[in-house]
Amino acid sequence: MGDGSHPGATMARDFDQMLEKVGSYGPYQKWRIILILVPVSFFVAFTMNVLLFQTVVPEHWCHVPGRQNTTLSLEEWKALTVPRSKESDKYESCLMYEMASGDVDGTNFTASNITQGCSSGWEYDKSQFSATIATSYGWLCERAEYSHHVLSVNMAGNTVGTFFFSLIADKQ
Structure with a gap:
């Protein structure tokens, strides 16, 4: 052992030489x-x-109750009850107009120019997804960052797990 090598290095070299003779990429490895x-x-x-x-x-x-009492389509109801964004001309996702019902049966509605936050929940475009974590738990508007936190924690867990599990797998 005066040549600076240790038994582990010699054993690894011997194993590599033996693996070359046996074949390191044979049918067993391919099937695996x-x-x-x-x-x-x-x-x-x-x-x-x-x-x-x-x-x-x-x-x-915003979901604004009362559409079932009208003959308005969804787009017409949104145009009446949900303001549009000045920047993008899309409907606001977290604001609605204040609504008042003038009749006892709730069929005559008046909308004001006063906006308020969503008080009756939300409606969603379900053309791509029927439900997501964000829609199931109401992670919208002021709670929208929760969705990003879940994704960040998941990615951080994958990163840490990849590092530690590979260290554990290399232990002899």
Whole structure:
């Protein structure tokens, strides 16, 4: 041992030489890749991306009760009850006009120019997603950052887990 090498280095060198003689990429390794790594890699992509799709906040607007008592379409009702943004000309997602019902049966509505926050929940564009975490838990408007926090915690957990699990896997 006066040459500066230690038994572990010699053993690793011997193993590498033996592996070259036996064959390091034979039928066993190929089948293992095909039967285990390819399917696992395929499904891991889904599990990694599912959170991205679940935390999406779809287009939304304030729910203003009373449309069922009218013959107005959704677009006509939104034009009457939800203000438009000055910058983008889209409907505001967190504001609505104050509404007053003039009749006892709730069929005659008047809208004012006074805006207020959503008091009766939201309606969502369900053309891409029927439900997401944000829509299920109401992570909209002042609570919109919750969706980003969940995604950040998930990514941080993946980063830390990748680092520590690879260290644990390398332990002998």
